[in-house]
Amino acid sequence: MISKQWRERLTYAAMSAFVGWHTLAMIIAPAPDASEAIKTLRIPFQPYLSFFKLDNQWDFFAPNVGNGSQLRYIVEDSKGNHHPFVPDRELSWYHPSFFWFRSWFNGIFDTPEMYADAAGAFFCHKHAALHPLAVILLEAAQKDFSPEDQLAGKKPLDPQFVTVTTVKKVECAKS
C-alpha cells in the first residue's frame, strides 16, 4: 500500500506534469513553424494537439483581413437558358448556418477539387424543377472598396467592385 504522504506527492507530481504539458501545448500549437526549434518541439505534442483539436493558429483576420468572396452559380437548363443565383441572399445573420455556409463557400473557392462536385450536385437537386443540365459555380472576388465609394452610394458587391471567375462547371446527374 502506498502511504498517504506518497499518494499526495504522486498526485501533486501528476497534476504538475499535466499543467506543464498542457501549457506548453497551448503555447506551441499556434507558434509559427518557421524555426527548427518549434518544429522539433511540436513532434511530441502533435498527437495530443491533433486528437483534442488544440492545433489552432488564432490568426483571426490576420495577417491581413482580405477582401472576401461571394459564391454565385448559374443553373443551365435543358433549353440552354441560364438562371443565376446568389445563395448568400437566403442566409440570415442571426442563424448559425450563416457562418457554416459562408465557410463552406470559402472551402469551395480554396479547394474546389474537394467541395465543388458536392456543391454542384446539391444545387442541381435544389433546382430540379428547372431540369438543370449543369451548374456553373462562380467566385465573385471583392476588389478594394473605398470610403469615397461608400459615400457615392455604391456597394462593395456592385459589379465594378468584383471580379467574377468560374470555379467549376458541374454536370447534373440525369434523373
Added chain:
Amino acid sequence: MRKVVTFGRDFFADVGRAWSQFWFQSSLTSPLEIARIGVGAALLVNYGAASAYLFDFWGEAGFVPRDLVWNDRTDGWVQSVFFYFSAPCQWVAFHVLFLACCAALMLGWRTTWVKWLVLVGHISYAYRAPAIAYGVDKILACLLLILCVGPVGRAISLDRVRAVRAAKLKDLAAVLPPYASPWAGACIRLMQIQMAVLFFYSAVGKLRGDDWWNGDAIWIVFTTGDHYNRFLLDLLASHYWLVNVATYATILIEIAFPFLIWQRRTRPYFLALAIALHLQFAVLMGLFYFSFVMVMGHMSFVRTEWLARLGAAWKRWIGDMEMIYDGRCGFCVRSMAWFLAFDGLRQIRIRDFRTAPSPVVSDAQLEKALYLVLPDGRALPGFEAYRYVVPRVPGLWWQAPFFYVPVLSRLVGHPIYNWIAANRSRLSSLRLGWAVR
C-alpha cells in the same frame, strides 16, 4: 560547499513554493461553472440549430464527402465518430445523445461523464466537416478539454443540488460546505492562460499585416460579405478616423491583455475591455456564437471574491426570509430538502414550528399551510410563499414560468397546494411505503 548546497536547496524550495502558489491555490469552482453553463448553452443552441442540416454537413454524402475528408486528414490522430457511421439512424441517435449531453452539461447533471461525451461530440463534428469549422469551434475544443479535466459540476449545478438534498434529507439544517480544491485553481489558471495565449497570438498575427499597420483593417472587415454593415460603413466612411482608432485599439487591447490581465488592479479593466470588444464583434459583425463563447472563456478571470460579494449584495437586497414548516410531516421535510437544495446562496432560514413555535404565525395557521415570514413581519401562506421566493432565489428562477403565468398560475397553483397541504400525512405515508418496499 555547504553554502552551495543550502543555496540550491533554498532555491528549489522557493521555486516549488512559487509553482504551487501559481498553480495550486485552493479555489472554488464557480468561474469554471459559469464557463460550463455558457459553453453548454452555446453548444446546445448551435448544434440544435444544426439539426436541420445534419446530413447535409455531416452526413455520408453531404456537402463534404466523407472519403475526401478521411483522405485529407493531416495525421491519424484526427478522428471523428462520423467516420465510422453507416446508417442514417446512427447519425440521428448520436446527434440526439449529443444534444442531451450539451443540455446536461449546461445544467450540471451527471457532469463527470457527460462533459467527456460533449468533448468527443464537438471534436467529431469539427473534424468531420473541417470546411465549416471556424474560430469558435477551435476555442470550444480548447475550453471543453479544460472543463473535462477540471472538477466542474460541483457548484451551480444539478449535481450540487443532489448532493445538498442528500445532506438535507438527513438534517434540514445541514450545510454542505462549498467545494474548493487546488486542482480547481489549476484548471482556472489553465483556462486563463488559454485566453491570454489566444489574445497574444491573435495580436502578433495582426502586427504582421499591412491592413492593421495602416489602420484600415476595420474598414475592410465591414466591406466583406461576411460582415457587411451598410449603416456602419456610412458612419465610418464619413468619419474615417473612427476606423483608425478602432483598428489600433483592437491591436492594443489584444497585445496588452496577456500581460495586464494578471495584475489585481488592472484585471477588472482588461476583463471589461475584452468583454466589450467581443460584444462589439457580436453586435456589429454578427459573430454572436463566437463572442458568447469568448466571453465565457473570459469568465475564468472572474475572481471568486467578486462572485461572493455579488451574492452577498443580492442577499442583502432581497432581505431575510424564514420558511416555517411542519417537521412532523415527512413529505414536507422531503419537499423542503428539495427546495432548499436550490438555494445556493442560503437565503432562506427554516423553522420547524413543532419544535420552535413562531412568534409571528400561530400553530393553527401552520397546521394548514407552510408560511414565509418576511423582514417587515408579513407572513405569506402556501402557494404565495413559494411564489414570493422563486424570483428572489437565483437557483429557483427556472420555476418562474410555473409560478408567474398571469392568472393561470394562481388559479391552478392554489388548489394544488391546498390539496397537497390537506393530504400531506397521506403523502408522507405513501413515500414511507415505497421506502419500506
